Amino acid sequence: KEVENQQKLANVVILATGGTIAGAGASTANSATYQAAKVGVDKLIAGVPELATLANVRGEQVLQIASESISNENLLQLGKRVAELAESKDVDGIVITHGTDTLEETAYFLNLVEKTDKPIVVVGSMRPGTAMSADGMLNLYNAVAVASNKDSRGKGVLVTMNDEIQSGRDVSKAVNIKTEAFKSQWGPLGMVVEGKSYWFRLPAKRHTADSEFDIKKISSLPAVDIAYGYGNVTDTAYKSLAQNGAKAIIHAGTGNGSVSSRVAPTLQELRKQGVQIIRSSHVNAGGFVLRNAEQPDDKNDYVVAHDLNPQKARILAMVALTKTQDSKELQRIFWEY
Ligand SMILES: NC(=O)C[C@H](N)C(=O)O
Numbered sequence: 001k002e003v004e005n006q007q008k009l010a011n012v013v014i015l016a017t018g019g020t021i022a023g024a025g026a027s028t029a030n031s032a033t034y035q036a037a038k039v040g041v042d043k044l045i046a047g048v049p050e051l052a053t054l055a056n057v058r059g060e061q062v063l064q065i066a067s068e069s070i071s072n073e074n075l076l077q078l079g080k081r082v083a084e085l086a087e088s089k090d091v092d093g094i095v096i097t098h099g100t101d102t103l104e105e106t107a108y109f110l111n112l113v114e115k116t117d118k119p120i121v122v123v124g125s126m127r128p129g130t131a132m133s134a135d136g137m138l139n140l141y142n143a144v145a146v147a148s149n150k151d152s153r154g155k156g157v158l159v160t161m162n163d164e165i166q167s168g169r170d171v172s173k174a175v176n177i178k179t180e181a182f183k184s185q186w187g188p189l190g191m192v193v194e195g196k197s198y199w200f201r202l203p204a205k206r207h208t209a210d211s212e213f214d215i216k217k218i219s220s221l222p223a224v225d226i227a228y229g230y231g232n233v234t235d236t237a238y239k240s241l242a243q244n245g246a247k248a249i250i251h252a253g254t255g256n257g258s259v260s261s262r263v264a265p266t267l268q269e270l271r272k273q274g275v276q277i278i279r280s281s282h283v284n285a286g287g288f289v290l291r292n293a294e295q296p297d298d299k300n301d302y303v304v305a306h307d308l309n310p311q312k313a314r315i316l317a318m319v320a321l322t323k324t325q326d327s328k329e330l331q332r333i334f335w336e337y
Helices: 002-008 041-046 072-087 103-113 136-147 236-243 264-272 310-321 327-336
Strands: 010-018 055-065 093-097 120-123 158-161 164-167 190-193 196-199 224-228 248-253 276-281
Touching (some): 010 041, 010 072, 010 136, 041 055, 055 136, 072 093, 072 103, 093 136, 103 120, 103 158, 103 310, 136 158, 136 196, 224 236, 236 264, 310 327
Parallel strands (some): 010 055, 093 120, 224 248
Antiparallel strands (some): 158 164, 190 196
């Protein structure tokens, strides 16, 4: 009977990368002060025995770092391992445990480059497993539930935090400390409660199997950096980033990705030198940047990031630049993904 049950269950691989979900604090009262990336994947899995009722689960330790330290090389390494597993007929779904600081970047990266319909779920926690009311156990349980469910196929890379199923494209860490840290300006796709998924909407943008990008064809990512807009801003950061080799600069602008008169001439000059200028917005609840608003994008040959926040715009720009250097193509890609 047990063998029969195992055969019926989906096979889910948990790829661990570190973060607070693998964190440990000095006492149970340390919910916000602790060290991330301390606990190995086997211990994480052993900590939630109920996973065995959802799927045949096995773990792999891909990285063991706090996610603020993730590099482009780490992204490529993880992305390539996900692709190998997704191609295996013994794997039905993949869960990635990850720090929450850059979880939205990794989830969006995988959403762009993994050519598969199999569920890929990225999950983290806001409190270490050693804390009272730790959220990692339930988040991980929910992630495995979603990854083992056939209904999750073809919906792009997903994120399960705080009982919500979010699109990896849209979701962003909106607050810290609180367990309801992750939000999307377009709302969650669904809920996962006691291991059961409830879907309400689907992603409209191109992703995974329908993407023109393929991790297997990407061997390196170009330098793309972000500079912040604010009152009394100078052009120092923009110039310095370009001098240090940035192929594109994400302008994390105020409002509609607007550009200060102190910075505008420098951006025009950098564009003439070949640096792509991508205007995004750093407004808190989600930007919506349109072309040729206060900035003449057609004349200056800029790209706009539309609703992508600056850190997600950086991910898409890096991936897109592996295929094209043409600003019109880049803009098409920013509308479609
Ligand atoms: N909650 C967390 O996971 C935060 C941690 N700094 C990380 O991103 O690894």
